[in-house]
Amino acid sequence: MSILxxxxxxxxxxxxxxxxxxxxxxxxxxxxxxxINHGAGGVGRDTAVILFNAGMVQRSGPHRGSxxxxxxxxxxxxxxxxxxxxxxxxxxxxxxxxADRRHAELRAAIDLLAAQTGARRFVIGGICxxxxxxxxxxxxxxxVHGLLLLDGLAYRTPGYWWRYLLPRMFHPxxxxxxxxxxxxxxxxxxxxxxxxxxxxxxxxxxxxxRDMRLLFVFTGGAYRYFNHAGQLSAGLGAAARSPQVSxxxxxxxxxxxxxxxxxxxxxxxxAAWLEREFxxxxx
Amino acid sequence: xxxxFYFGRGPRTLLGxxxxxxxxxxxAMLVCAPLLQEGIRCQRxxxxxxxxxxxxxxxxxxxxxxxxxxxAGTSADIDVPGLVDDIAAAEFLMRTSADASQAGLARPRxxxxxxxxxxxxxxxxxxxxxxxxxxxTPALDGRVLADAWREQHRRQLHTAGRFLSADTASDxxxxxxxxxxxxxxxxxxxxxxxxxxxxxxxxxxxAQWPASPVAESFVDxxxxxxxxxxxxxxxxxxxxxxxxxxxxxxxxxxxQAVTQLARHLAEAA
Numbered sequence: 001m002s003i004l005x006x007x008x009x010x011x012x013x014x015x016x017x018x019x020x021x022x023x024x025x026x027x028x029x030x031x032x033x034x035x036i037n038h039g040a041g042g043v044g045r046d047t048a049v050i051l052f053n054a055g056m057v058q059r060s061g062p063h064r065g066s067x068x069x070x071x072x073x074x075x076x077x078x079x080x081x082x083x084x085x086x087x088x089x090x091x092x093x094x095x096x097x098x099a100d101r102r103h104a105e106l107r108a109a110i111d112l113l114a115a116q117t118g119a120r121r122f123v124i125g126g127i128c129x130x131x132x133x134x135x136x137x138x139x140x141x142x143x144v145h146g147l148l149l150l151d152g153l154a155y156r157t158p159g160y161w162w163r164y165l166l167p168r169m170f171h172p173x174x175x176x177x178x179x180x181x182x183x184x185x186x187x188x189x190x191x192x193x194x195x196x197x198x199x200x201x202x203x204x205x206x207x208x209x210r211d212m213r214l215l216f217v218f219t220g221g222a223y224r225y226f227n228h229a230g231q232l233s234a235g236l237g238a239a240a241r242s243p244q245v246s247x248x249x250x251x252x253x254x255x256x257x258x259x260x261x262x263x264x265x266x267x268x269x270x271a272a273w274l275e276r277e278f279x280x281x282x283x
Numbered sequence: 284x285x286x287x288f289y290f291g292r293g294p295r296t297l298l299g300x301x302x303x304x305x306x307x308x309x310x311a312m313l314v315c316a317p318l319l320q321e322g323i324r325c326q327r328x329x330x331x332x333x334x335x336x337x338x339x340x341x342x343x344x345x346x347x348x349x350x351x352x353x354x355a356g357t358s359a360d361i362d363v364p365g366l367v368d369d370i371a372a373a374e375f376l377m378r379t380s381a382d383a384s385q386a387g388l389a390r391p392r393x394x395x396x397x398x399x400x401x402x403x404x405x406x407x408x409x410x411x412x413x414x415x416x417x418x419x420t421p422a423l424d425g426r427v428l429a430d431a432w433r434e435q436h437r438r439q440l441h442t443a444g445r446f447l448s449a450d451t452a453s454d455x456x457x458x459x460x461x462x463x464x465x466x467x468x469x470x471x472x473x474x475x476x477x478x479x480x481x482x483x484x485x486x487x488x489x490a491q492w493p494a495s496p497v498a499e500s501f502v503d504x505x506x507x508x509x510x511x512x513x514x515x516x517x518x519x520x521x522x523x524x525x526x527x528x529x530x531x532x533x534x535x536x537x538x539q540a541v542t543q544l545a546r547h548l549a550e551a552a
Contacts, residue, residue, distance in 0.1 A: 016289040019296035025287040063460030220447040
């Protein structure tokens with residue numbers, strides 16, 4: 001085996017703290033496992049990103065998308081921590097059943113990232129349930145300055161139903177299929193942890209008042225609850241129209257960014273948003 | 284608690300996760316995850332299996348293939364010689380670790396799930412001395428595996444309801460949500476388990492659900508080569524729907540089988 005040639009043996013016996021991509025592996029908090037992608041050398045950003053698990057998927061993300069996103073953002077100088085929340089990926093199930101367990105995990109993640117990179121502002125988020133977690137935690141964690149919500153929360157509005165039903169009204173077969181399957185279909189919204197719409201509107205208002213920056217990206221994978229860019233403010237109130245809130249709607253993209261073109265589009269969009277909103281050092 | 288670290292040489296650094304035994308180790312095992320999407324889907328099941336084995340006194344190492352998970356590289360860097368090299372590097376690390384030498388452990392047992400079986404067999408069959416291998420519902424025909432991956436990719440693009448438009452296309456070098464080397468499928472297709480014979484005197488455990496296609500020719504070929512083969516049947520109740528396009532993104536965690544397999548392997552250790 002070529003790799004086991006004698007000259008390689010000493011190197012192969014060693015455990016390394018980091019890899020060739022500028023990443024380091026960590027165990028922190030109550031045994032949580034994570035990897036930090038350190039930003040490009042010398043850029044000295046004061047803002048770092050934390051990506052949560054997407055559903056039950058480990059920290060690398062669907063189709064390894066979180067790794068690729070983290071590497072892209074680190075290339076722009078923004079350090080990124082991807083970690084497994086308790087009970088997911090490589091992290092053990094938490095022994096504490098405390099209601100603020102997820103917040104304690106976020107605090108531990110921020111402490112680690114601050115100590116490792118010197119960052120003082122934190123952007124949190126991810127896909128689907130990661131976005132739901134981030135939206136809820138941002139309300140209670142003052143060090144969070146930005147939210148990255150990929151197929152995050154939204155609320156069906158009259159406009160949604162109009163856009164959903166109108167095309168189907170002229171296709172009796174579609175109406176029949178919808179009626180027949182209406183109770184049996186797996187609806188992503190059923191698995192989500194959205195606050196009530198009134199709570200979400202109040203939280204949005206509060207976060208915008210705190211000058212938090214929010215990026216919503218909705219894909220075609222969210223079509224069962226989101227089907228038009230205007231639905232965001234219709235569902236989340238006037239705060240969703242404020243300059244602090246950015247929105248991208250990509251109906252041609254799927255929920256987990258299966259295609260390389262969509263992963264690259266996402267990386268470019270988030271990097272540009274971070275540069276715009278967090279490119280300048282905080283006072 | 285598991286230990287997390289990197290290992291490897293130069294740019295080919297791999298992420299390793301060691302599940303140390305709770306007591307004096309009785310044996311060691313290197314766990315190889317399936318490739319691409321199944322590797323992501325099976326991660327927690329292999330974590331759970333490794334934790335159970337560590338609790339029973341087995342020193343377990345899991346790792347991410349180069350270009351996968353938290354290891355360096357991109358999925359386009361995955362190639363057949365590299366997969367074999369990754370196993371070699373991980374096995375070498377285990378064999379030469381201070382823990383292994385202190386405990387007087389022999390070479391680690393090699394464990395592979397589904398598509399991990401092919402690079403694992405390619406590695407093990409090239410060895411001169413007997414090896415101890417466990418294959419869990421292995422993919423043993425590279426051509427069948429490559430065709431199944433192509434078909435699943437087609438379904439994800441056009442029929443699984445992933446995209447609002449059924450006409451969505453991918454680039455030629457994309458497969459199952461990853462960019463891959465264009466030669467990878469052809470190279471994997473050239474592998475056939477029955478041609479990858481373990482050294483005489485090796486031991487092989489083949490863990491399968493009853494409904495899985497019986498790899499009779501593979502077992503016969505290995506036995507003819509002087510390999511002791513044990514076929515271990517798993518309870519069929521929780522066999523995953525591996526190729527169901529509607530469950531392509533869901534986690535695979537057959538708890539019953541993981542428990543059964545962990546108990547069996549711990550007893551053997």
